Amino acid sequence: MVDSKSKTRLLVVTIVLIAAIGYMIFSLMGNSSSSSLSYYRKIDEVTKDSTYVGKNVRVGGEILKGSVNQEGRKYTFKIHDKDKQLMVTYSGQMPSTFGGGVQAIVEGRLVSQNLMEAKSITTQCPSKYKSKKTGGN
């Protein structure tokens, strides 16, 4: 049914596929906290727990209006989730939708409980399509 050359090829592909898929599922799950399944953390999760300091984390929140400071390619800004805030420093290319009031996910090393050195910033695109300001949400 299957000749030996094809068999070897089939086996190699199967192993590579299983390894790749396994790794992806593991990394997707591994990043989540034990209590809830999520691929990023909430701000209060990292600010109240000192064990995250020095570690690489991914945190989601809204960019605080008026908190963005830019010096060349260096940015400092705050993200917030209600009254919980986290200071973020970042240098590099910013996504075009970056700005106060936009949802973002920042990934990087937590320097202290309230400060992150971000390596990457992902802005979230809206899932509600509006053509003009309609006030409120």
Add this chain to the structure above:
Amino acid sequence: MEKATKLLFAIAAVLLLTGLALAFLVAPQIVIQKDGKDVSIFSQKIFYFHAPIAETSLVAFVIGAIFGALFLARKERKYDFLSFASVELGFVFGALVMWTGDIWTRSEWGTWWEWEPRLTTYLILMLLYSGYFVLRSAVSEESSKARLSAAYSVIAAVTVPFTFFAIRLIPSVHPIVFDSSGAKMEHSMLAAFLVSMFGMTVLYVAFLLLRYQTLLAGEEVDYLKNKLGG
């Protein structure tokens, strides 16, 4: 090409061109609030093609699985051809989704790739389906090739609900435009989307029939070759 297939291609062309016109000329640009100001986002236009292609790819994989199951139940050659053709098309539409999505995430999320639930589960789906073609090419004997790939097409389709629900169950950056409350957009946007979506589906059906006919023709050629002795 059969007349019905030609007609389907024509309908798909009209619908997709209408969708294109509606998306760029009729549907308004979306606006987000940035630093308290309204900023319009042009890149959202790709939504009118990205989402229909995505849904068509998932539909194609599900239909591939249905024909696969039918083959396992009835052992008729035509179901193997239809299942194979559908999975093939699902894969082509899948590649298009990843490409259109890639451009879009670069523009709106600021990254080419993000290991978030939708992208990750969709990549898993594509990897699994790439295994389908490897399997098909590895088995030379026709009846076991058909049987094995039919079974594979059914099992691989498990990833379809997996990727569909991933962003609905796990908080993600990938937007959920359609949920139980309906479509979160204006009517003219929804019209552009639906026309494009319908056109993409008709295009898939047209390609499915075309591919099915070529597979049948290929089988006939093989049969005639054998009859002639080489």
